[in-house]
Amino acid sequence: MDAALRSIHVHAYRIPTETSESDGTLEWSATTMVLCEVEAGGKTGLGWTYCDVSAALLIEQTLAPLLEGRDGMAIGARWDNMIRATRNLGRPGIVSCAVSAVDNALHDLRGKLLNAPLADLLGRRRDSVPVYGSGGFTSYDDRQLAEQAGGWAAEGLPAVKIKIGRDPADDPRRMRVAKEAMGDGCALFIDANGALSRKQATAMAEEAATLGATWFEEPVSSDDLEGLRLIRDAGPPGVEITAGEYGYDEVYFRRMCEGGAVDVLQADATRAAGITGFMEAAATAQAFGLPLSSHTAPALHLHACCAAPNLRHMEWFFDHVRVERMFFDGAPEPHAGHIAPDLSRPGLGLDFRRQDAERYRVWPKEGG
Secondary structure, three states: OEEEOOOOEEEEEEEEEEEEEOOOOOOOEEEEEEEEEEEEOOEEEEEEEEEEOHHHHHHHHHHHHHHOOOOOOOHHHHHHHHHOOOHHHHHOOHHHHHHHHHHHHHHHHHHHOOEEEEEHHHHOOOOEEEEEEOOOOOOOOOOHHHHHHHHHHHHEEEEEEEEOOOOOOOOHHHHHHHHHOOOOHHHHEEEEEOOOOOOHHHHHHHHHOOOOOOOOOOOOOOHHHHHHHHHHHOOOOOOOEEEOOOOEEEEEHHHHHOOOOEEEEEEEEOOOOOOHHHHHHHHHHHOOOOOOOEEOHHHHHHHHHHHHOOEEEEEEHHHHHHHHHHHEOOOOOOOOOOEEOOOOOOEEOOOOOOOHHHHEEEEOOOOO
C-alpha cells in the first residue's frame, strides 16, 4: 500500500449564523471552518477545525511541507512531527487547532486506505452514542428559546443545554421558559461559559437544581480550578460540574482531573490536537474515574466517541450541526436520542460537497 502523503490542501469557509448569537461572555455572527484534505494512495482524508482562518495559513506554510512525502498511516509519528515543529509557536490556541485539522484528516485517510470505518480502527466499544441538544443562546428571545428546546425534546433528545450568564438576574426565568417547553422527560443543562463569579455560580447552581438541572458547564472560568472544585463540592449533589472544552493538550486535562475540578471531563477534537489528542483526553478521564463528553462538532467526533472509554454523551451543537449538514454527505442524524456511524462507509464516513461550500470560502482568496 502506497501511504506516502502526496499533497495537503487547506481551505477556510466562513458561514453566517441564522441569527446573531451570544453566550455569557461572547457574541458572534458567523462560524469559520478550516478544512484540511490529505491525499495518499489515491484516497483523500478530510479533517477540520472550527477556528480562525489563520490556522489555514499555519497548515499550508508550516505543517504541510513537514508532512508531504511521509507515511500517512503512521499517524502517531506524524502527530509528533507536528507538535515538535510548532513548539516555539505556542501549543494552546491556533497551533493546536491547526494540528487538529491535519490529524483528523489523517485518521479519515487511514480508514479510507484500509476501507474500514474509523470507529473500528480506534477500537469500537459501542454502536451509537447519546446526544444532548445544545443552543439556547442568550441572544434568543423566549419564543426562539422555547421552540428550540421544545423541538429537541420532541425529537427524543434526553437533555437540552442553554446558555446563561449574560444577565444572571434573568437566567432563572429563562431556565424556566426552556424547562416548561421541554417537559419532564428531558433534562435541563446550563452553560455559563465562565461568566459568573464563584458566589454567583454557587447561587445559580442552587436555583438550577430546583428546576431539575443536572449539568452546569463552566460556571466560572475553566482556568479557575479551585473555583470549579469549590462549586462542585458546595453545590447541590444532583448538579454535575463540567469543563474541558478549552483543553489543548494532555497536561491541561490532567491538571483539571488532579484538581478534582469536574464531575465530567469535556474534550474537543477540533482543539485538543485532533482525534489523537481526544483519545489521550479520554484515557486521562478514565484514569481518574471520570466520564467524558465531547464538545461540539458531532459529525467529526462520532467515530472517536464510539471508541472512547467512559463516554457519557456527545454535544449536538446547533451551529456545527447546521454547518455539517450543509457541507457533508453522511452527516449523522439523531434517532431516539442517539447518533450512529454508518459502518459501511470508510473513515469518518463523510463526503465533502465542495460546490455547496464554495460560496462561503474566505481562504485562499480568489486566484490563490
